[in-house]
Structures are given as structure tokens and as C-alpha cells.
């Protein structure tokens with residue numbers, strides 16, 4: 050298999066590979082797409098974050114068809130092997146084909162995610178023989194760093210209610226749902242008083258953690274909340290304690306694996322330890338088949354001269370003990386799909402504030418709303434404040450999708466069956482759904498693997514076949 054540049058979709062992929070296009074560095078590739086449109090006399094718009102929107106009028110016979118939107122992101126993840134001298138700011142990718150017909154870039158990510166989608170759109174816009182409805186091609190920037198470009202799009206710029214997102218691969222696979230979400234930052238003012246009591250350290254260790262997108266329904270322990278649980282059990286057993294410090298977790302979207310707590314108490318160390326080991330054993334039994342590495346480190350801590358007052362300690366522990374967390378809802382239509390979850394990812398102490406950072410995910414906005422209200426209501430009781438930022442919409446599964454029906458037909462005619470995949474992660478499709486709720490959406494792309502790593506590769510035979518399937522879908526979307 051060679052990478053045949055006489056095929057338009059290969060030619061444009063090769064052109065894109067010459068232009069450095071890491072996230073936040075999209076101006077050059079965005080300008081390339083603008084000149085492409087200008088050279089062909091196509092109506093285009095480039096916005097302030099370098100998204101480009103191009104329109105191409107309907108082919109003869111398709112003038113009355115509903116417009117069709119194609120969409121892909123122009124940025125790529127820049128990762129390279131340790132021994133690579135590649136400069137992602139200025140060097141072109143060095144493409145090569147292996148013996149099995151896969152396209153790679155030497156020592157770096159290939160940018161098939163989502164260069165394939167961008168190249169397909171350019172090839173389609175360039176092709177005057179393919180019959181199609183009125184087309185709008187949307188090239189988004191900064192997808193890989195949080196769907197930034199798509200979030201900048203305005204409703205009035207989007208000219209259609211049918212969308213094929215070209216950022217999800219598999220040739221015979223299509224995505225049918227994605228999650229929306231919101232970040233919540235929960236804070237309360239820190240206070241301190243002098244301490245003369247013995248201090249102790251509790252470390253939550255050995256948990257698996259993982260991304261809150263696909264692992265939140267796996268009953269993995271949340272280090273922050275297990276730490277709170279242990280302290281609450283001490284309190285319920287009659288122990289008086291004050292928190293000194295609390296930090297756990299690294300990212301709001303990752304299940305926290307470790308947490309460090311220091312507290313003070315006048316209960317003898319051996320009694321504290323006995324109660325902590327008792328709770329540890331209970332938790333281990335709960336996690337036996339999901340997170341069996343869980344363990345608690347416990348030891349004396351010296352030199353602690355300040356502590357939080359009792360009321361603040363109680364407020365923090367009670368808030369976190371009661372806050373919703375983890376897996377919340379699942380789809381009764383799609384096996385194994387989580388439709389709402391919450392991840393208390395990070396707990397930390399800033400200069401003046403105690404901070405909890407959460408990520409709420411849901412395919413349906415009302416689930417997110419409910420969790421936010423619960424967090425706010427609890428905050429009123431315990432003297433916290435909740436601020437919600439970076440909210441994005443989800444794409445809830447719809448049973449009827451005319452585009453999916455066409456795709457299923459076309460894939461079926463190649464002797465294979467279309468597989469539907471649902472995600473609890475956030476996708477640009479959710480943002481389009483948020484702007485135009487009645488939007489019919491499918492995702493499509495070729496077989497590729499290793500995205501976001503230097504092992505990223507593209508199956509060239511699949512790249513060709515998927516392009517034929519995509520063009521056939523467009524032809525039938527009359």
C-alpha cells in the first residue's frame with residue numbers, strides 16, 4: 050500500500066501534515082483553509098479563535114434538500130518519542146507507510162485525529178462531481194484542549210439541522226451520545242486556632258483512580274471521600290477531632306487515588322488506630338472486587354501548632370460526607386452507558402480557602418442541574434460557596450436519526466453492520482446539540498489507533514473505504 054497523493058483525501062492529508070497545528074497554534078492551518086475556500090470561490094468565515102466555516106451551494110437536483118453540515122477539528126495533540134527532535138512549532142510531520150498499510154508519522158503523533166476529518170471535508174469541497182445538499186463545512190480549533198473552538202461558535206453561524214461529525218473513527222462505528230458537564234468549585238474560608246493536642250497523619254493509598262469519563266461506573270474508591278469517611282467514623286465512635294490539613298487528587302476529571310490528611314485529637318493513638326483499621330476493613334470489603342489495593346497509612350505527626358476550629362472541621366466533614374459523588378444514573382437503552390456522574394476530584398487548601406473541585410457529567414442537562422442544586426443546598430447548611438464554571442452541553446441518545454439510518458444502510462451494503470457507541474465523555478457534538486437541540490447528528494471516520502500518542506496510525510485501506518462510505522451517505526442525504 051502506498052500513500053497515493055493522486056487521491057484527493059490523501060493529497061489534502063499530506064498538505065495538512067506540512068503545517069504545524071498543535072492546539073493554540075492553528076492560525077497557519079486555519080489560513081490555509083481560508084485560502085482554499087477563496088481559490089474556489091466558496092463563501093467562508095474565519096472567527097477570532099480561527100474556526101473556519103465554509104459553504105458550498107447544493108448540486109443540481111439537491112436545491113430543495115435540507116442543508117448538511119460536516120465538521121472536524123483542525124488542531125492535533127503534539128506528542129513525540131523521547132529521542133525525536135521534531136519541533137511541533139515549525140517542522141512538517143514525516144509521514145511513512147508500514148508493511149501492513151498503516152500511515153504513521155516518524156516519532157510523533159500523526160494527527161489522523163482529526164486530520165482525516167479535515168482532509169475529507171477539503172476533498173469533498175474540492176469535488177464538483179459529488180452530488181450533495183447545501184453543504185456547510187465547519188473546521189473547529191482547540192478541540193483537544195477542551196472543545197474551545199466549538200464553544201465559540203454562535204447559533205446563527207450554524208446553517209443546518211443535520212451534522213456529520215468526522216472526529217470518531219472505526220469505519221463501521223458511529224457514536225450516538227456524549228456527555229455534557231459542568232465544573233463546580235466549592236469553597237469555604239479557612240480559619241485556624243492554636244493547637245496543643247497530638248497530631249496524626251492519615252494517607253489514603255493504593256487506589257486505582259482513572260479517568261472519570263469511562264471509569265466512574267467501576268466502583269473505584271475516591272480517596273477524598275474515603276478519607277472523610279474514616280474521619281466521620283471516628284467522630285461517630287465518639288472521637289473529638291480537628292482537621293489541620295487536607296489535600297487529595299490531582300485533576301477534577303480524574304478519580305482521586307491518594308489523599309493526605311492531618312488531624313489532632315486527644316483520644317489515645319491506639320484507640321484511634323483500632324477504629325481506623327476497623328473502617329479500613331469495612332471499606333476493603335466493599336472494594337474487594339473493584340479496588341482491592343486500598344490501604345490506609347496512619348502515624349503520629351509532630352510539630353503541629355495550629356488547627357482548624359471544631360465547627361469548620363465538622364462543616365467540611367459533613368459537607369463531603371453528604372455530597373453526591375460517583376456513578377449516579379445509567380441509560381436503560383444503551384447497555385453500560387453512564388448518563389450522569391459526579392467526581393469530587395480535588396481537595397486542597399489555598400491561602401485563605403478550603404477548596405473542593407468537582408466535575409459533573411450528564412447527557413441530560415437536568416441531571417447536572419440537580420447535582421448543582423444539591424451541592425448548593427448543602428453549601429447553605431455548612432457555610433460553603435459553590436461556583437459553576439465551564440458548563441457544556443450533552444448529546445442525549447435519540448432513537449430516531451435519519452442520518453444514522455442512511456449510514457446503517459450504506460455500511461450494510463458493504464456486508465457489515467454498523468455498531469453504535471455511546472460515550473460518557475464530552476464531544477463537540479454535545480455543543481452543537483446545545484446550540485441546535487433538534488440537530489440530527491452522526492459521527493464517522495476511518496480506522497485509526499493510538500490517538501494522542503506517537504504510536505498513532507491510520508489504516509490507509511480503511512481511509513479509502515470510509516471516504517467512499519461518507520460520500521455515499523452525502524449523496525443519499527437528499
Ligand SMILES: [Zn+2]
Pocket residue numbers: 122162163192216
Ligand atoms: Zn479528535
